[in-house]
Amino acid sequence: MALIANSLPVASLAEPGHFLLVNDRIAAPGEFILHHVLAASLKDSTAECVLVSFLERLDHWKAIQSKLGVTLETYATRKSFVFVDAFSQITMPPSSPRSQDPLVVPPIDPEASVPLRPLFDTIVGALRSVDPELPKLLLFDEVSLLEWLVPSQAEVTRFWRALFALKQKMGFGLVVLQSLDASHNHMIEFLLSSCTMHLEISPLASGRSSAVTGEIAMQRGPLSVSDGPSYKAVRKQALQYRLTESGAVWIERGTGGGML
Amino acid sequence: MAMPPPAGTTTSPLATLLSPQPSNSRSSSSLPEVVLLQARLNTHLPLVRSLLRASLASKHHVLLVTFDVPGAFFSPLVEERVTLLDYSGLVLGYELDGAGKGDVTEEALAAARARAYLASRPQYQSLTPRAVPKGPATIALIGLDTFSQDATPVRAYTLVKALLSLLSTHPTSRLVLALSSGSPLAPLFISPSFSPDLTHLLPYPPSILQHLATNFLTLPPPFGPGQKFWALFTGAAERGEGVTPRTVRVEEGLLESRVRKRGRVHRELGGWKEVDVGPGAGACAWEELGGMQEMVNGLLRTGQVQASTATSDPTADLPFNLALTPAQSAARASVPLPYAHAGKPPPQGEIIYEPDSGDDVDDDDPDEDLDI
Numbered sequence: 001m002a003l004i005a006n007s008l009p010v011a012s013l014a015e016p017g018h019f020l021l022v023n024d025r026i027a028a029p030g031e032f033i034l035h036h037v038l039a040a041s042l043k044d045s046t047a048e049c050v051l052v053s054f055l056e057r058l059d060h061w062k063a064i065q066s067k068l069g070v071t072l073e074t075y076a077t078r079k080s081f082v083f084v085d086a087f088s089q090i091t092m093p094p095s096s097p098r099s100q101d102p103l104v105v106p107p108i109d110p111e112a113s114v115p116l117r118p119l120f121d122t123i124v125g126a127l128r129s130v131d132p133e134l135p136k137l138l139l140f141d142e143v144s145l146l147e148w149l150v151p152s153q154a155e156v157t158r159f160w161r162a163l164f165a166l167k168q169k170m171g172f173g174l175v176v177l178q179s180l181d182a183s184h185n186h187m188i189e190f191l192l193s194s195c196t197m198h199l200e201i202s203p204l205a206s207g208r209s210s211a212v213t214g215e216i217a218m219q220r221g222p223l224s225v226s227d228g229p230s231y232k233a234v235r236k237q238a239l240q241y242r243l244t245e246s247g248a249v250w251i252e253r254g255t256g257g258g259m260l
Numbered sequence: 261m262a263m264p265p266p267a268g269t270t271t272s273p274l275a276t277l278l279s280p281q282p283s284n285s286r287s288s289s290s291l292p293e294v295v296l297l298q299a300r301l302n303t304h305l306p307l308v309r310s311l312l313r314a315s316l317a318s319k320h321h322v323l324l325v326t327f328d329v330p331g332a333f334f335s336p337l338v339e340e341r342v343t344l345l346d347y348s349g350l351v352l353g354y355e356l357d358g359a360g361k362g363d364v365t366e367e368a369l370a371a372a373r374a375r376a377y378l379a380s381r382p383q384y385q386s387l388t389p390r391a392v393p394k395g396p397a398t399i400a401l402i403g404l405d406t407f408s409q410d411a412t413p414v415r416a417y418t419l420v421k422a423l424l425s426l427l428s429t430h431p432t433s434r435l436v437l438a439l440s441s442g443s444p445l446a447p448l449f450i451s452p453s454f455s456p457d458l459t460h461l462l463p464y465p466p467s468i469l470q471h472l473a474t475n476f477l478t479l480p481p482p483f484g485p486g487q488k489f490w491a492l493f494t495g496a497a498e499r500g501e502g503v504t505p506r507t508v509r510v511e512e513g514l515l516e517s518r519v520r521k522r523g524r525v526h527r528e529l530g531g532w533k534e535v536d537v538g539p540g541a542g543a544c545a546w547e548e549l550g551g552m553q554e555m556v557n558g559l560l561r562t563g564q565v566q567a568s569t570a571t572s573d574p575t576a577d578l579p580f581n582l583a584l585t586p587a588q589s590a591a592r593a594s595v596p597l598p599y600a601h602a603g604k605p606p607p608q609g610e611i612i613y614e615p616d617s618g619d620d621v622d623d624d625d626p627d628e629d630l631d632i
Contacts, residue, residue, distance in 0.1 A: 114354070217506050
């Protein structure tokens with residue numbers, strides 16, 4: 001069990017076939033969950049991580065991970081951490097010169113017959129570059145960009161289905177961050193119907209507070225197996241959290257834990 | 261076909277489906293039993309598992325075909341009488357070539373796509389009559405919408421129709437179809453030309469009932485008029501009202517069942533619950549689901565909903581008496597009314613008209629010279 005700082009237990013996410021879907025909102029961003037999962041997996045050596053980032057460069061990830069006590073360069077040289085850059089080139093016009101780096105996703109052409117195939121192939125390449133014997137974890141940062149890049153809903157669904165099939169075949173765990181405000185309903189429902197565990201991060205109903213940033217609700221997904229680890233992690237009540245410099249502090253609802 | 265329920269109780273359609281059928285039963289028709297499940301967010305999967313377990317308990321051979329749910333999800337069910345065909349890895353445009361790295365040139369992609377589209381029959385060639393052995397059989401198709409998206413809805417319908425006619429040659433058989441809510445294929449399978457008898461099961465999260473109770477003050481029968489409830493419920497269910505990602509539960513839910521048998525349609529609201537980790541989902545009443553009893557009690561307490569649909573007598577629960585005893589009603593009848601004409605019939609009414617200067621009154625009959 002990979003534990004996140006201060007007692008939010010998250011089941012072994014790198015188990016083959018697992019899919020953790022994290023839904024956040026603009027008022028309550030969920031990137032900190034990805035940071036915690038990445039830091040915990042690398043520090044405890046539970047899994048090799050491949051991170052596909054649509055929104056931020058590697059420098060941003062390095063800076064925040066260093067606050068959590070993880071130096072990404074060390075893990076990158078050891079090939080336990082691979083960064084797939086889906087940020088710099090993906091939104092460029094299709095005719096622009098492509099980078100030679102195999103870990104940079106080439107520009108997406110929405111008019112192509114299978115527009116997301118280059119992204120898929122880059123991810124496959126990244127997964128093949130880590131040690132095949134060890135458990136692997138594939139993390140996606142904010143996937144609603146895909147729906148805006150590719151107008152065809154069928155093609156985005158096919159990309160995800162191919163990724164799920166790859167997950168079953170290669171045996172890695174998947175963590176996806178999706179914004180409920182930026183994604184279309186059918187994509188939210190599609191990813192939700194395929195997940196084994198679901199985390200929803202929402203702002204407090206009473207508005208902003210200095211002591212509590214938001215709350216997290218966790219539940220089993222439709223494809224979870226009832227005696228799997230995700231079953232035990234489900235909680236009846238939402239957990240609240242506060243973001244600090246060194247990560248998130250978890251607070252049981254209605255208690256003063258973490259503040260007093 | 262199903263074991264007869266004990267006298268005095270009615271079994272829900274789900275309970276009937278899940279009870280094991282005797283293998284040498286004389287069924288009234290040799291048509292396969294068609295069960296159509298429609299749900300959002302794959303919440304029907306526990307019900308599919310239970311239906312297949314019930315089929316295995318009735319000694320059926322099971323052919324399970326899945327187009328989007330990974331086959332590993334059904335691995336607890338797999339035994340020697342089960343054939344699992346897992347097509348979830350076949351995604352149009354993402355076929356991995358032998359070397360593993362797909363060819364990214366435009367021509368190669370277009371060629372791969374055309375190949376996949378035209379060749380969908382060879383890809384599914386394991387799905388032939390040979391896959392279904394003789395004897396009682398159940399065929400379950402999961403994720404038909406995904407298949408119809410990659411191929412065409414016509415191809416999906418033809419495939420299912422072929423499987424249905426294949427099952428008609430088997431003594432007792434069952435066809436289980438799983439579609440998503442709002443699927444364009446659903447009207448094709450609901451139509452009587454596909455199968456005259458049909459059991460249509462629609463699972464929902466119980467939060468829909470809470471939504472109706474809070475916003476419309478309506479509860480299902482017997483706590484309210486049935487027609488009003490069904491009218492509101494159907495609309496709300498189709499629009500997905502009261503459903504957020506947080507309210508979707510995988511251990512229990514509401515189940516609306518629409519059963520068409522011999523030309524009659526019977527509609528019922530029940531529930532399902534995971535009874536144990538082993539057997540899977542079982543039928544229950546909707547009142548037994550989490551939060552439902554509190555919701556009903558809350559509404560009954562505020563008095564906005566009555567506990568029965570019979571025309572409620574408003575004078576029933578009062579602490580004082582509004583009715584008359586026979587002596588009192590006789591005494592009332594004998595009171596003489598002051599202004600009534602005692603005994604005599606009232607005089608016939610008469611109109612007395614005094615014309616004034618502006619009136620034109622002619623006592624002659626204007627139609628005298630009319631000769632018809």
